[in-house]
Amino acid sequence: MAARIEDYALLSNCRTAALVSDQGSIDWLCLPRLDSASAFGAILGDEAQGRWRLRPADPDAVSSRRYDGDTFVLITRWETADAVAEVHDFMPIGLDPDVTVGRTDLVRRIVGVRGEMTFAQRLSIRLDYARVIPWVRQTGTEEEPCLVAIGGPDAVALRGAQLTASDHRHEGQVTVTAGEVRDLQLTWFPSHRDLPPALDADEEVERTKSWWQEWADRISHDGARRGDVVRSLLILRALTNHETGGIAAAATMSLPEEIGGVRNWDYRYVWLRDAALTLEALLDHGFVAVAGRWREWLLRAVAGDPGDLQIMYGLAGERDLPERVLPEFPGYEGSAPVRIGNGASAQYQADVVGEVLVTLSAARAAGLGESEFSWPLERQLVRFASEQIERPDQGLWEIRGEPHRFTHSRVMIWAAFDRAVRAVEEFGLDGPVERWRGLRDRMREEIDRDGVVDGCFVQYYGTTEVDASLLLLPQVGYCRPDDSRMLATVARIEQTLMPDGLVRRYRTGTGVDGLTGSEGAFLACSFWLVEQYAVTGRHEEAHDLMDRLCGIANDVGMLSEEYDPVSGRQLGNTPQAFSHLALVRAADALARAEHRPR
Known part of the structure; x- marks a missing residue:
């Protein structure tokens, strides 16, 4: 079941958009454009329509969230009895055509703040408005895992964590300690093309934050709101x-x-x-x-x-x-x-x-x-x-x-x-x-x-x-x-x-x-x-x-x-x-x- 409508936050790269619930579930994402067919559509049903969930394995973990300044970099802070970690979700704004043509990316960065926290990841890709269950294969290595899903004209790759197939979905866990950073990187690309290289997440998050903040800094409003x-x-x-x-x-x-x-x-x-x-x-x-x-x-x-x-x-x-x-x-x-x-x-x-x-x-x-x-x-x-x-x-x-x-x-x-x-x-x-x-x-x-x-x-x-x-x-x-x-x-x-x-x-x-x-x-x-x-x-x-x-x-x-x-x-x-x-x-x-x- 989807979250309440007001429990979602927006990610955007000014081409398409994703909706992320306060429980760490991406339940809506159309690729590569806002009016394209959905790859994650659980907001209109459940996991059978596509979802990417990332949240602590501890069911008692509680969350709070905010945008990083005047941007669409979403920071969800998770706290348990003995650990704190954050997930920084963003879509690279993609201003460099030499890098971004023919691809759309979404990054979920896990940052350890205090103690050790294990995150459970559950991925169900459903292309073409949930009408296509893609063919999925593992293409990476143990050190650099990569999963590629292909269906019709669309391909979606997920890098950064080892996943195991289970009943047309993929599951896995990621553990971070204080000061550790793990990046999960989802990339859409046309299925007739080769898998694009991974992005430099450090560079892209700074580029994306700067672009949004500089745009917002131009806004003039003299009032209480x-x-x-x-x-x-x-x-x-x-x-x-x-x-x-x-x-x-x-x-x-x-x-x-x-x-x-x-x-x-x-x-x-x-x-x-x-x-x-x-x-x-x-x-x-x-x-x-x-x-x-x-x-x-x-x-x-x-x-x-x-x-x-x-x-x-x-x-x-x-x-x-x-x-x-x-x-x-x-x-x-x-x-x-x-x-x-x-x-x-x-x-x-x-x-x-x-x-x-x-x-x-x-x-x-x-x-x-x-x-x-x-x-x-x-x-x-x-x-x-x-x-x-x-x-x-x-x-x-x-x-x-x-x-x-x-x-x-x-x-x-x-x-x-x-x-x-x-x-x-x-x-x-x-x-x-x-x-x-x-x-x-x-x-x-x-x-x-x-x-x-x-x-x-x-x-x-x-x-x-x-x-x-x-x-x-x-x-x-x-x-x-x-x-x-x-x-x-x-x-x-x-x-x-x-x-x-x-x-x-x-x-x-x-x-x-x-x-x-x-x-x-x-x-x-x-x-x-x-x-x-x-x-x-x-x-x-x-x-x-x-x-x-x-x-x-x-x-x-x-x-x-x-x-x-x-x-x-x-x-x-x-x-x-x-x-x-x-x-x-x-x-x-x-x-x-x-x-x-x-």
Whole structure:
């Protein structure tokens, strides 16, 4: 059985990621890329789906853990009655192409601190989403043991300890004394190539720590939540592919929004919306170059007819993301089906173009210069928005029911035209600005007429329901935070979407999403409410809610998508970009409110 979602920590090399439980078990790792097939998938089942466990043989050993500074080098400290040792887990960042091309590495360094401690190692490699039990052979020597597992196009080698086969898994022990260091080194490589040489672990750990720490040292945040902001921005960077520039929405797939439920989705892809909002958070803290790389990624991904625009792509811009079920996985705590791919890639979500243009406008204001194709790309996106202006959509929440004219989506269409007008008026770019102004004014007239009922913004035209996406309207400049309609909307959200003090996306019982079951509180929505409270003078409530939300993060600062206040458990895919970027925005809003002149 897998650990609780909040019991996992993240390792990353900015290409893929591993989840390590507080009991020393790597239960999730896709190789060689975040959206590749899994080699360890026990988080969606048990050892039969792949796992690499390393923990003291003494069952009474207790653990604590932390990251080594502002890095993704995870230090788990194990203590028994007569010994102390640490495991330093990390994925080499791999900046040297002469060394790292065609391989992915994960190092588990065992460090003796006091006394003598024996660690038990148990390895179950299950390639291709647990559909392939690899052929395994021993290739090393007694002094330099090495195990190689091959299945189809993939090969995985483990160096550093002697292992013995037992029922399609391998087991062994490693003993360290005070001051002794033992390195276990796992390497993925294409099965048609030779086994790459072992890395110099001493060199790689220092290189990896320096890279992450130097990146984190560039972050500027003047506020009480600096530690939370830095860790959140680090997680956003970890979800950004170092080679392609694609930004994944999360590191995992099919972790449930309700334990035992069916709302289990694959989030290892690039949602244009989530990536755009992530970039805004990075831009606000000075990372303009990242925005430039993502703009290049966007140009490659959406090349062709704007009518073929998708709401999500693979990490390198792949378009074919069919959703299918993997019966090999029983699901996290029995939450089935387990899905890969994502059917929402075929949806029309009208807000996406607006999100992208808002972010590219912010990048321009932050100093990102135009490339040969950047403004023509934006003009094409504006044209696409104008051609689809009458079309109802599935909305921000990717409903699988009937499309509607969601108020938030309509506002983001307004934002698309607004940013196009600004590009001409404020930055001297060319375009049919009079037409864009007319479309912007037309959208505002429509929203103010059809998106407001009894002085309150509504979820979609024709309903009296609200949803949490309406909290974003002031963030994109559609209205002031203290607009009377906005204040009335906040009051309705508090009355109908906060049964336990945290914000739900919408009322799931209305049937609008076309799904059965329920879900937890969507963490990003509560952070949006913190920001709304902060900018409207409700500072005490803002701080109280922020304290509660940051308290939901686990011991290494990770947040998943949702939270169940009843069971006190994190839910959904983790770490979730949406949650962490919303945390950063909320912390920034609180910092600005604290420094505002009375």
